[in-house]
Amino acid sequence: MSVDTATVKKVASLARIAISDADAERLAPELNNILGWIEQLGEVDTSSVEPMTAVIPNKLRLREDVVTEGNQRDAVLQNAPQGEHGFFTVPKVVE
Amino acid sequence: MTESTYRIQGETGEWEVVIGLEVHAQVTSNAKLFSGAATAFGAEPNSQVSLIDAAMPGMLPTPNQECIRQAVRTGMAIGAVINKWSRFDRKNYFYADLPQGYQISQLFHPLVGEGQIDISLDDKDPEANVKTIGIERIHVEQDAGKLMHDQHPTRSYVDLNRAGVALMEIVSKPDMRSPQEAGAYLSKLRAILRYVGSCDGNMDQGSMRADVNVSVRKPGAEFGTRTETKNVNSVRFVMQTVEIEARRQVEVLEAGGKIVQETRLFDPDKGETRSMRSKEDAHDYRYFPDPDLLPLELDDAFLEECRASLPELPDAKRRRYEQELGLSAYNAATLTADADTARWFEALLAEGARIQKKGENEVARASANWLLSDLYGALNRLGKDLDTSPVSPEQGAELLALAADGTLSGPLAKQVFEIMLETGDAAGKIVEERGLKQTSDTGAIEAVIAEVLAKNPGQLEQYRGGKEALFGFFVGQTMKAMAGKANPAVVNELLKKALAG
Amino acid sequence: MSDITELGVAELRDGIRTGKFSAREVADAFIVKVSQGKALNAFIVETPEHALAAAKAADEAIAKGEPLKPLSGVPLGMKDLFATKGVQTTAASHMLEGFKPVYESTVSQKLWDAGAGMLGKLNLDQFAMGSSNETSYFGNVISPWRRGGGDNAPLAPGGSSGGSSSAISARLVPGATGTDTGGSIRQPAAFTGIAGIKPTYGRCSRYGIVAFASSLDQAGPMARDVRDCAILLENMAGFDPKDSTSLNLPVPNWEEALSGDLTGKKIGIPAEYLIDGTPTEIAKLWEAGIAWVKDAGAEVIEVSLPHTKYALPTYYIIAPAEASSNLARYDGVRYGLRELADGQNLQDMYAATRAAGFGPEVQRRILIGTYVLSAGFYDAYFTKAQKVRTLIAQDFENAFSMCDLLLTPTAPSSAFALGEKSADPLAMYLNDVFTVPASLAGLPAMSVPAGLDAGGLPLGLQIIGRPLDEQGVLNAGLAIEQRAGFAARPEQWW
Incomplete structure (x- = not known):
């Protein structure tokens, strides 16, 4: 699989990272190089192998249905780049 | 199963509509799916937000047992396969109401597999026209936060109170063929959820909303391309959406156009659906198993508890009301359509049986009739519902018992009931204080009858001359003179004697 | 006392306890060292007040005759990936510059609860992505080590826990926290002549650690020797209900059970770790390591981990995917950062913020991760990698049916110069070739300093154990440490 600049731009857009045309030009061969190297996994026969689900055998615990957190609006908003009246704010979204 | 005959008449002939619903139902729980923040509706903005919900760096999800339990119980209630091994996946996309940049959901291995719901298409006879709608799956996922767009000219406000609240996504198969079926399915699903107690079903508060998948085809042809109309929030709107969207698709196709698989929005004010192009750009959710969570493995004890705690469900209850309580099919269906109604009725029934020392089946019909006509009529008039009823099941049972043992005549019972609605007093107290007890005292009744006959010699003559229809007039006059308190049976008997001379 | 900062964690703890010196003296001494070590750029934020407060608490407890805590008065460095309440936590990124969490990570809280103090937040590769500490927004960390022969080129301290390794090696701190996703504790430890252990996945809570790759990230201690690592790990590990992957197991008394006697132990030597291009010095050191563990009583056998060569490509699918x-x-x-030009919409804001807030390596990995998860590629890349990961874990399981521990080199080279590999991402990734397999299998693994190369730079040996056998790993580490007699230290130039 080969990654061209259009693909790089598409992936960057999915990842919400603004890149210039020059960035895309630079990244395409770089990513190709890495992806080409990764593709050596194709050599491995995994036809009868299950994908790993948990690295160390362990069971998902379920917690009790109890309210333990809340009423901390100031703490939640403390690091916000922009907020007012107890809300985070973002550029107006047109839905 | 009956074939639907709903058809859209197009210029090129008849079209059939194919409908599938994805219902998002908020799981009833105190805390959120992966955090300890509260879920209550209507709190101050961002006051029910944990650091996990706000996706602070290094915060991790821990699952809430109750949310899993309620989803399992819901699955059991629709006869579904419960997957003892399931897991959570991340659905990745960027939006201001999604703090993590992904929604924790279940794509690859949902908690609940295939099940089904029977819907009835005939109110009068629920068993007459039943259709089974397949359920594809139920999975558990996080709700998003809320954006407000009208508070500021250039900014949208973000409230994360809802972010992370547990939802069940209940996905039907494309088994519905008419707006009525879609409406019946949603109503039935809502009833089941409320019976199970896994969702309060309040569609106006957003606790339940439906994504409506609609396509059209010529009858018997392959499925057409579908559109998905998002977040439709009432049964009526779902039915309208189906109707409007199917008609639109027929028009597009008959004009030589093609249906685009897309997300649409229903606008109830304009009565139209329209494309949500803003959300359409290059969706690629990059689902993968959430590495912060291990697979969810349920043991037999957990499943057993879920099953044991399931209540009697609407269909079973309806059949029991018919078969064991002797109610009409219609009354049984009406009383069981909603968990609250059934609960109220059963409280009325239990109390009635207790104080009358009778079997529930002996008091059931009177109880059902009173609830469905007298009480519903009054609540309607007062703009109230069972929840806010001024008369409790216990009070209703007392009233019915007084009617059953002859203390109150039919008219007197209605009179007492009106006073109960106004004052909230118990029937017995009202009867006692106002002396509204029915009398069967033959002496007193005979005296009144004598008076009535004396006052109306003309009618008496006519009656005796063969105009027997005047009997009702004499009954009415006697009852009126006794302020409605005379036992009608005794009045009838004594009147007949007196009139015969 | 000549120089308190020459002492390690155990000696400081015991010295405070026995009144050899006060905790205040300890804190003061290290605070001075930190302030003199700025040329190393090991710290992003210095927090002398935090260390002094812990010292005060320790000294007051002593004065009142109250019992001391396990680490009373011991000052430590905290990798700036751990959220520290009220203290800037950046993951060495512009994105989080100025971010002051309102919460504390579980691991750091445990250390404070044990009486330790914090000298500062240590520099690292941005979001822990890197093997040389050249990806930090706050500048490169410089290793205190230099090549012999007048070559003064600044060297990489390894990464991503490069601030930790540099500061410990330069005696600015006696010990520090690290995190290890594919070798980020072990490789910098090897590069700087110190010890470091990554415990079994799930031993240390990930709560409050800025996440890189959730299925791989593990916290662990870095210090000058094995005993200090054991002490610190005891006070970092433990069950945490706030982390769903945390292991609900008691924390063993690793320090107490330390023993360099390996009698009865079988140590496996995986043939596949002898790769083309491994410097002979490293092969030789490995031979020496084999001799040392034999000398300590262990039986050495050859084992095979056939999928070793696929570990790195597997890692470079899974880690970027999770990171993205x-x-x-x-x-x-x-x-954190917000970049928003006039007239930009929400999606523009995301793209601009993330372009400005993430450095090139972080962006590169996000792009790779996004690509391998995207429609049409998920099975070919991600599912495939998770399957190979299963095979890699099975390799270890098979090996551990024949032996108790594995002995390998930690890294394929000694420290390289800053800038030497930064232009070639793949060459940089290859640095983790020996450390990544154990990460993929979630196994405990540690690096201990074992010798110097011809240029006078430290080399490390790695011990990998069965799940939960940190004791076995530490004991083998101790046996090597006792026999290697590693006493080299960087000459002070900073």
Whole structure:
């Protein structure tokens, strides 16, 4: 699989990272190089192998249905780049 | 199963509509799916937000047992396969109401597999026209936060109170063929959820909303391309959406156009659906198993508890009301359509049986009739519902018992009931204080009858001359003179004697 | 006392306890060292007040005759990936510059609860992505080591826990926290002549650690020797209900059970770790290591881990994939950087913020991760990698049916110069060739300093153990440490 600049731009857009045309030009061969190297996994026969689900055998615990957190609006908003009246704010979204 | 005959008449002939619903139902729980923040509706903005919900760096999800339990119980209630091994996946996309940049959901291995719901298409006879709608799956996922767009000219406000609240996504198969079926399915699903107690079903508060998948085809042809109309929030709107969207698709196709698989929005004010192009750009959710969570493995004890705690469900209850309580099919269906109604009725029934020392089946019909006509009529008039009823099941049972043992005549019972609605007093107290007890005292009744006959010699003559229809007039006059308190049976008997001379 | 900063964690703890010196003297001494070590750029933030407060608490407890805590008065460095309440936590990124959490990570809280103090937040590769500490927004960390022969080229301290390794090696701190996703504790430890252990996945809570790759990230201690690592790990590990992957097991008394006697132990030597291009010095050191563990009583056998060569490509699918999702939360809405030009919409804001807030290596990995998860590629890349990961874990399981521990080199080379590999991402990734397999299998693994190369730079040996056998790993580490007699230290130039 080969990654061209259009693909790089598409992936960057999915990842919400603004890149210039020059960035895309630079990244395409770089990513190709890495992806080409990764593709050596194709050599491995995994036809009868299950994908790993948990690295160390362990069971998902379920917690009790109890309210333990809340009423901390100031703490939640403390690091916000922009907020007012107890809300985070973002550029107006047109839905 | 009956074939639907709903058809859209197009210029090129008849079209059939194919409908599938994805219902998002908020799981009833105190805390959120992966955090300890509260879920209550209507709190101050961002006051029910944990650091996990706000996706602070290094915060991790821990699952809430109750949310899993309620989803399992819901699955059991629709006869579904419960997957003892399931897991959570991340659905990745960027939006201001999604703090993590992904929604924790279940794509690859949902908690609940295939099940089904029977819907009835005939109110009068629920068993007459039943259709089974397949359920594809139920999975558990996080709700998003809320954006407000009208508070500021250039900014949208973000409230994360809802972010992370547990939802069940209940996905039907494309088994519905008419707006009525879609409406019946949603109503039935809502009833089941409320019976199970896994969702309060309040569609106006957003606790339940439906994504409506609609396509059209010529009858018997392959499925057409579908559109998905998002977040439709009432049964009526779902039915309208189906109707409007199917008609639109027929028009597009008959004009030589093609249906685009897309997300649409229903606008109830304009009565139209329209494309949500803003959300359409290059969706690629990059689902993968959430590495912060291990697979969810349920043991037999957990499943057993879920099953044991399931209540009697609407269909079973309806059949029991018919078969064991002797109610009409219609009354049984009406009383069981909603968990609250059934609960109220059963409280009325239990109390009635207790104080009358009778079997529930002996008091059931009177109880059902009173609830469905007298009480519903009054609540309607007062703009109230069972929840806010001024008369409790216990009070209703007392009233019915007084009617059953002859203390109150039919008219007197209605009179007492009106006073109960106004004052909230118990029937017995009202009867006692106002002396509204029915009398069967033959002496007193005979005296009144004598008076009535004396006052109306003309009618008496006519009656005796063969105009027997005047009997009702004499009954009415006697009852009126006794302020409605005379036992009608005794009045009838004594009147007949007196009139015969 | 000549120089308190020459002492390690155990000696400091015991010295404070026995009144050899006060905790205040300890804190003061290290605070001075930190302030003199700025040329190393090991710290992003210095927090002398935190260390002094812990010292005060320790000294007051002593004065009142109250019992001391396990680490009373011991000052430590905290990798700036751990959230520290009220203290800037950046993951060495512009994205989180100025971010002051309102919460504390579980691991750091445990250390404070044990009486330790914090000298500062240590520099690292940005979001822990890197093997040389050249990806930090706050500048490269410089290793205190230099090549012999007048070559003064600044060397990499390894990464991503490069601030930790540099500061410990230069005696600015006696010990520090690290995190290890594919070798980020072990490789920098090897590069700087110190010890470091990555415990079994799930031993240390990940709560409050800025996530890189959730299925791989593990916290662990770095210190000058094995005993200090054991002490610190005891006070970092433990069950945490706030982390769903945390192991609900008691924390053993690793320090107490330390023993360099390996009688009865079988140590496996995986043939596949002898790769083309491994410097002979490293092969030789490995031979020496084999001799040392034999000398300590162990039986040495050859084992095979056939899928070793696939570990790195597997890692470079799984780690970026998880990272691409874990780092989606940095969007300029709730905290951290926001870039928003006039007239830009929400999606523009995301893209601009993330372009400005993430460095090139972080962006590269997000792009790779996004690509391998995207429609049409998921099975070919991600599912495939998870399957190979199963095979890699099975390799270890098979090996551990024949032996108790594995002995390998930690890294394929000694420290390289800053800038030497930064232009070639693949060459940089290859640095983790020996450390990544154990990470993929979640196994405990440690690096201990074992010798010097011809240039006078430290080399490390790695011991890998069965799940939960940190004791076995530490004991073998101790046996090597006792026999290697590693006493070299960088000459002070900073």
